[in-house]
Amino acid sequence: MTELTEYRQEVRAWLEQNCPESMRSPYRSEAEVCWGGRDFKFQSKDQETWLRRMAEQGWTAPTWPKEYGGAGLGRVEAKLLKAELARLHARPPLVSFGISMLGPALLKFGSEALRQQHLPPITRGEIRWAQGYSEPNAGSDLASLAARCEDQGDHYLLNGSKIWTSYGDHADWMFCLVRTDFEAKKHEGISFVMFDMASPGVTTRPIRLISGKSPFTETLFENVRVEKNQVIGEVNQGWTVAKYLLTHEREMIASTGLSSAGTVPVGKTAAQSLATEDGRLRDTILRADIARFEMNERALELTIERARDEVKAGVSLGATSSMFKYYGTELNKRRQELLMSIYGHDALSWEGQASHEGRLARAWLRSKGNSIEGGTSEIQLNIVAKRILGLPG
Amino acid sequence: MALVLNDEQLMLQDAARHFLAERAPVKHLRELRDSDDPDGFSRTLWSEFVEMGWTGILVPEAYGGLDYGYTGIGLILEECGRTLTPSPLMSTAMVAVAALELAGSAEQRSVILPEVVGGRHLLALACDEGPLHAPEPAQCKAEMREGHFVLSGSKKAVVDGHIAQSFIVSSRTESGASLFLVPAGASGVTVQRYSVLDTHVAATIEFNQVELRPDQLLGPPHQAQGLLDRILDVARIGAAAEMLGIAREAFEQTVDYLKQRKQFGVPIGSFQALQHRAALLFGELELCQSLVLKALHSLDEDSDDLAELASLTKAKLGETAQLATAEAIQMHGGIGMTDDFDIGFYIKRYRILESLYGDRNFHLDRFARLRGY
Structure with a gap:
């Protein structure tokens, strides 16, 4: 217990010293959220400093192993960190689907090479991710998704579309559920792939909601090249990864209540x-x-x-x-x-x-x-x- | 405290479940009813409770108890809810013991607690005077006369009042509220037993110029309202724990029935209209489980938010037990309405517990007040 108390003191002292004054209040609007990404424009020097310092501590993804940019914290320590952040009313330094969604899937199902490639940039807020799950004809019946990802020998070609891509127009990379076996039963022909949104053939169209905002896009794929080494888990076993991530996502959404x-x-x-x-x-x-x-x-x-x-x-x-x-x-x-x-x-x-x-x-x-x-x-x-x-x- | 049961508590829960399923299933309640048992509970069963240490589960070891804490007795009450087992466990071993531990003098504790542990002394809390729960005594009054208190007034809905050796009675005194330990046999005390809808028995008690010595006060004179609220919170959480058992059992039996009962050639549990209602109830019960466990922990830890949690837990459990027992009847259809079938008994016990120590409306109001609006 004393060890934990000491840890808490350490955390508190560090935060007191390193959390900029202007980052010690809740967001007033969504515009103040730090999403990171290639094109992200920091709204203030403080916002940038806060992200950089936290990332250096491994505290943007505190429970991830250190070699991937995390801090390797246990649950109790992570809870303490959270409590200390709350005590200061500190804003999250980074809000990221890479951290909340893709990361857990990579840690559970990803190869070492994929983890090395994708996790550290996520913790530093360098790459912003989007999720490609739903399609116009695959909503509640997600497994009936039809985005075609065809084997071209040394790569795949992706055609089709996704809908309800959160901030698709701001994302750098996408993790995406695609169909790789067109004969198999619907749950068994799905793969979980990743690709750069800047690839030729990717277009996004914002969807305006009744709230007047456009947090989602429709995302279209026309002969998009997907590298063969960018598959998480086995080919045609993507549904397992998807279900795991959905569970994760649901838990995350639950706390919005x-x-x-x-x-x-x-x-x-x-x-x-x-x-x-x-x-x-x-x-x-x-x-x-x-x-x-x-x-x-x-x-x-x-x-x-x-x-x-x-x-x-x-x-x-x-x-x-x-x-x-x-x-x-x-x-x-x-x-x-x-x-x-x-x-x-x-x-x-x-x-x-x-x-x-x-x-x-x-x-x-x-x-x-x-x-x-x-x-x-x-x-x-x-x-x-x-x-x-x-x-x- | 982590919101999980430890191994010891899991063993206690398991032991209680097996014992009650074997010795006091719903059939036991039927037999008491059909034999018009005047006590409404079995003294043989009670002596077995004593042997297992349940009567002394909250009592300090110095008085022969197990000093095992509220979470322990809460688990047993939950199991009693599952089997609808009538006994004075809550009124005596939980509420009265809590009252004595919170405010009893050394003398009161050393005389009464060992007798409670031995199952020989039963106590009942006499608080309410009107049709709705009200923690503040209204017409029950104790006046000081020549160094004595003289108590007059009447109390209703006294759980186990018909079998108790003593009552914990709330009363107005000159400048506030006081609690007294009143022997059932004291001169001027009249106990009127009446049976209630779930075949339990309760009592109305008249106090007619009952003379009480100052050492029969429980806690401070004139300033016992806070103490009474605290004791009532124990009772509320106890009632909630029992309601959790009731609701869970009714729900589980109903889900089983949904899988067995066929209409239109298929199990009725394949209909989405019923599936969604069952799934919702499942969720409500999970919320309830967390509340009861947290509330029991907060009793064990005497935490600051105890009052708020007690009201929240009592209100939510009332709401959910009502839903679970009513849905149980509806989803069983016609046989759910028959006396031959056990499922209809659950709603009766629920209704009693809902009314005791404040119904959900009372606690909704109290919760809002405690939260400052």
Whole structure:
């Protein structure tokens, strides 16, 4: 225990010294997120410094092995680091699908050469990744995907399209599910490949959402060259990698239902901006709705904590990532609904500084997609019913 | 504390599950009902609880107990929920022991606790006076007269009041609330037993000018409201643990039934309308499991957020146990409504526990208040 306390002191001292003052507050808007990548323009010197210093510590991917740019931290140490970052209200130095999604897949299924090639640049924020999963005709039924990746001897040629590519127009590389065997059963002919988005034949088209933003693109492939050494896992075994990553993604999305450190809880927000009587919100119906939401939020938080403790203790909960995904996203939708109710007319602004460019309204609209992306709520319930409860059909 | 059971706790859970399935399955409850048992519980079974140490699970070793903590008794109560086993375990071995440990004088503890461990002394918390739970005593009043307190008033919904040797009674005194340890046989005490819908028995108790010595106070005079709230939080978490067992068992039996029962030539569990409802319930139960475990830990650690967690846990478990037991009936269809079939018994026990120590509306309000809105 004393070792850990010492470690905490060390971490605290380092952060105090190295986290620039302007990086010690939550993002005010998405524009302030540091995504990294070849073309990324830092908004400030501090943002750049913060990323560089953290990357040098291996703390942009603290649990990854040191040889790949991580810090090789154990779970407890990583948790401590997280807590110390939260204590300072420090912003993440880097938000990256490379770290949250591709990295875990490479670490589990990738060859040594692929890890060496891709992981270190990810931790330094040099390469920004996009995920190519869904297709116009393969949404909930993802395994029916049709992007054709044909063997040309020393390389593949890729034709087809992907949709809902997050920030596809800003990404440098893509990890992508493609069909490499056209005769096999649908789950058995899929491979997990990577290629440079700057390759000839790749085009992206932004998709405008009801929130007015375009965080996704449609991505088209016309005779795109894919190198043969850029396959993760075995050829035609990509579905295994995909499922692993989906589980990972769902767990990540689940936490969107929880208020992150530094966010004002919904109930407190309401108490600050609405009429109260004896310390209670005068609107008793809204008050009950908020209390129910906060109860579920706390219950989910504790359940995610329990799941982590169970993994540590060697008891696996299995397909529960589906459950977390379901609850996390449904809760976030609920949160946005409540915030709309609390702010009323003021939540409806779309532009201008006072409303932070319509932050509330846009977040509310955007949240409707949470229970669709990464597998719809209905698909999650199907998975729970079949894989956990063992219901037939 | 990590939110997992340790090996010892897993063994306790396993032992409790096997013992109760063998010695006190739902059939046991039926037999008590069908024989019109006046106590509503089996004293033979109770003596077996004693032998296993369950009555002393919270009691310090100095008084002959196991000093095993709240998580332990919570696990046993959860298992009792699965089998709907009636016993004074919660009222005596959890709530009353907690009250004595929190506020009992050395004398009170050394006299009563060893008797509790031995299964010879049963206690009941007498708090509510109206149809809805209210922690503040209203008309029950104890006035100081010539160095004595004189207690008058009545209490209702006293769980195990019909079999208890003593009551923990909340009462208004001159400048606040006080708790008393009142012997059931004291002059002026009338116990009126009544059976409730799940074949358990409870009591209404009248106190008519009952004389009490100052050493019969439990905790500080006039300032016991905080203490009572704390004791009630123990009871709330105990009730939640039992509801978890009820909800889980009802759910598991229902999922089994969905796999067996065929209509239109297929198992009804293949219908997506039912699958999604079952999957949702599964999720709710996982949330509940985390809450109960966390709440029990917070009792063991006496943590600062205990009150908030107690209200959250009681409210959420009420909501989920209601859903699980009602869905159990609906998904069983007609036989779910029959007395021959056990599944309909779960909703009855749930309903009792929902009303005890504050229903979900009470706790929703309390939770919001504790969170400052």
